Amino acid sequence: MAGLERRLRVDLAGAVDREQLDRLRELLGLTPAGRLTDREDALFGSRDTGGGAVPQRSLGLWRDGEESWSVSLSAPRGSEVDDAELDRWAREAEAAAVAAGLRVVGRRMIAPKPARSAAVSDVDVHNEDWLRSAGWDLPARRLDELWPVLGLSGAEPDEHKRAVLRAFTATPAWQPAPAPLRAEARAFLEGETG
Structure with missing residues (x-):
């Protein structure tokens, strides 16, 4: 928890x-x-x-x-x-x-978010979503552009934004993200920037 x-x-x-x-x-x-x-x-x-x-x-x-x-x-x-x-x-x-x-x-x-099912392994998700990791087609090159894509506003609490971003970066869709965005996201997750 x-x-x-x-x-x-x-x-x-x-x-x-x-x-x-x-x-x-x-x-x-x-x-x-x-x-x-x-x-x-x-x-x-x-x-x-x-x-x-x-x-x-x-x-x-x-x-x-x-x-x-x-x-x-x-x-x-x-x-x-x-x-x-x-x-x-x-x-x-x-x-x-x-x-x-x-x-x-x-x-x-707001209802609590359901816990991720233990029955679905990371391998299953990567195999199932391989096409999503083929290229970066999301309209976001900076972190402030990514928040709306993830359904968040800039005013959301940082702890909530970190939780959503952490979940997103664990998906195959994140794999082709541009290097500057990946670096900005990593710094935000480590708490270096708001």
């Missing part, structure tokens, strides 16, 4: 100034991160529960766009999080957002 996966996302809307941001982080008990003036900053606060190498739960505040924000809850991959707990976290995030002057525009509970 390594790594975290997102299990809840609460979407918020509205312009946020420094005072609102501080209030929202205070209400959610988040450790501050990010700068409102830096358009590249996406993570604006986080809180881990449970301690240890992998936290039991990780709450994060994300800027998805100019007036688009979200609060996400991640849990260890393969762990059980019941609907009542997810609802409790969602209500906490929604109440804090409203108190800070934001609108709640959506809530999504």
